[in-house]
Amino acid sequence: MLSSGDPTEQSAPVVRPEVWETYGPADLSAVPVFAGGFINFGYWKAVDLERSLSQADRIRSERDLYRHVLDAAAPEGGRAVEIGCGLGLGCALALEEYGPTAITGVDIHPHQLQRARKANSALLEAQPHRLRFVLGAAEDLPLGDGEFDCLYSVEAAQHFPDLSAFAREAARVLRPGGRVAVTSFFTVGGAPEPARRLAGLLDSFASGLDIARPVSRLADALTEAGFADVRTVSIGPQVWPGWDRWLSRLWAPGTWPRNFLAAWEQQILDYYLVTASLP
Numbered sequence: 001m002l003s004s005g006d007p008t009e010q011s012a013p014v015v016r017p018e019v020w021e022t023y024g025p026a027d028l029s030a031v032p033v034f035a036g037g038f039i040n041f042g043y044w045k046a047v048d049l050e051r052s053l054s055q056a057d058r059i060r061s062e063r064d065l066y067r068h069v070l071d072a073a074a075p076e077g078g079r080a081v082e083i084g085c086g087l088g089l090g091c092a093l094a095l096e097e098y099g100p101t102a103i104t105g106v107d108i109h110p111h112q113l114q115r116a117r118k119a120n121s122a123l124l125e126a127q128p129h130r131l132r133f134v135l136g137a138a139e140d141l142p143l144g145d146g147e148f149d150c151l152y153s154v155e156a157a158q159h160f161p162d163l164s165a166f167a168r169e170a171a172r173v174l175r176p177g178g179r180v181a182v183t184s185f186f187t188v189g190g191a192p193e194p195a196r197r198l199a200g201l202l203d204s205f206a207s208g209l210d211i212a213r214p215v216s217r218l219a220d221a222l223t224e225a226g227f228a229d230v231r232t233v234s235i236g237p238q239v240w241p242g243w244d245r246w247l248s249r250l251w252a253p254g255t256w257p258r259n260f261l262a263a264w265e266q267q268i269l270d271y272y273l274v275t276a277s278l279p
């Protein structure tokens with residue numbers, strides 16, 4: 001059961017200007033490269049990339065990215081929290097397909113939370129004890145100690161300014177034995193000058209919206225926060241070619257989003273799933 005009341009909106013978190021602007025009044029999930037209320041690049045393993053892609057394929061890829069993370073987080077029968085939930089449709093998917101007792105979606109942006117509450121209004125009304133949305137930063141979660149069995153995050157950690165603070169907060173809000181599963185893009189270990197090269201290729205890195213850090217930074221932060229069994233797996237082959245194939249409908253080669261594939265091919269950037277559990 002979720003606790004009643006919402007103590008979480010008392011002190012608004014500080015939102016970095018780049019994040020504030022990107023997820024502000026204009027709903028990014030309504031931009032044609034995204035679809036279905038999601039804002040992620042997608043996990044395309046189940047989609048045939050040889051044929052012409054449809055809107056349904058695109059939404060499938062975004063939902064499958066969630067399923068890939070939820071398979072690792074294993075929220076069945078437990079209390080789950082998602083960090084950087086966006087419009088909260090991943091929370092709804094988890095409720096529908098994974099049977100947790102309750103889910104809390106956390107996002108730093110008040111406009112995203114407004115959209116999440118609207119998009120999930122029927123579910124919130126029908127199952128108020130199983131779903132809630134809370135305003136908060138990954139680095140300072142307005143949640144109780146040991147409140148959750150699992151914590152997951154989909155394509156949000158590239159924005160978190162302090163991965164160590166995020167890892168400490170994840171350890172604090174999980175019960176002993178709790179699991180964490182995070183998927184996002186990070187730089188490849190050993191790549192020379194990744195920040196400079198990514199800023200040259202991708203506007204979102206040049207602007208500071210996405211932060212260039214090796215995936216080992218998150219893995220080390222989880223270890224330092226007390227997590228065990230920290231594992232990092234590249235899922236780039238299931239993400240980048242499909243994302244680029246979808247982008248090719250709207251963007252010419254060399255335009256900024258097409259350079260995500262270039263950054264992966266040049267072994268500067270990759271997409272990872274990082275998992276760990278508390279002893």
Ligand SMILES: C[S@@+](CC[C@H](N)C(=O)[O-])C[C@H]1O[C@@H](n2cnc3c(N)ncnc32)[C@H](O)[C@@H]1O
Binds near residue numbers: 023038087155
């Ligand atoms: C790319 S969107 C992903 C949304 C959703 N997970 C999805 O896949 O559709 C990133 C989300 O992370 C949120 N975010 C950015 N920085 C955050 C932080 N420090 N703490 C919590 N949420 C954050 C943004 O407001 C945005 O909703």
